[in-house]
Amino acid sequence: MAILTVKTLGDPVLRRKAETVTTVTPELLRLAEDMLETMYGENGVGLAAPQVGMSVRMFVCDPGPAEGGARTPQVFFNPVLTDLRGKDLTEEGCLSLPGIRAEVERATALRLRAMNTEGSPVEREIAGYLARIVQHETDHVNGILFVDRLGAAQRTLLSPAMKELEKKTKSGVREMAQAGTGRGRPL
Numbered sequence: 088m089a090i091l092t093v094k095t096l097g098d099p100v101l102r103r104k105a106e107t108v109t110t111v112t113p114e115l116l117r118l119a120e121d122m123l124e125t126m127y128g129e130n131g132v133g134l135a136a137p138q139v140g141m142s143v144r145m146f147v148c149d150p151g152p153a154e155g156g157a158r159t160p161q162v163f164f165n166p167v168l169t170d171l172r173g174k175d176l177t178e179e180g181c182l183s184l185p186g187i188r189a190e191v192e193r194a195t196a197l198r199l200r201a202m203n204t205e206g207s208p209v210e211r212e213i214a215g216y217l218a219r220i221v222q223h224e225t226d227h228v229n230g231i232l233f234v235d236r237l238g239a240a241q242r243t244l245l246s247p248a249m250k251e252l253e254k255k256t257k258s259g260v261r262e263m264a265q266a267g268t269g270r271g272r273p274l
């Protein structure tokens with residue numbers, strides 16, 4: 088396994104709509120393992136493939152440690168979310184946006200359709216904290232970042248920090264996400 092470099096705001100890969108996965112290859116399974124190791128290493132609860140420079144529709148997540156529980160790593164390919172319902176406003180951070188946090192409105196429950204590591208279709212009813220993570224990561228494979236979901240006033244407020252981060256990314260300076268605690272861990 089290997090720790091991968093997390094791409095930060097300003098890297099065009101984060102803005103690309105990622106490619107659909109047709110076959111779960113050994114290379115993709117290795118990528119998933121590396122992404123999980125990277126996510127745990129950075130104390131994150133979710134990580135999408137574009138965040139490590141791979142423009143494929145895949146993400147890994149694990150709300151377990153943030154909830155004080157054991158590790159329960161999960162890998163999903165080609166996620167599609169339907170039946171989104173409920174509303175919750177909670178602060179979010181992102182491993183690709185170190186130093187930037189904001190309250191983001193998300194659905195509290197949803198249905199996730201995806202492909203698992205065996206290449207089989209899965210359908211799951213998801214609620215609570217995991218529903219937030221799944222929405223954040225599915226946004227990533229569509230080239231959407233949590234700051235895109237903020238109101239104009241909040242975006243204006245965060246604009247200087249975002250511009251600064253973009254500048255650092257483009258000049259090759261790597262910012263690390265602060266280690267969040269509990270549900271404040273970055274996604």
Ligand code: ZN
Binds near residue numbers: 181183223274
């Ligand atoms: Zn993120």
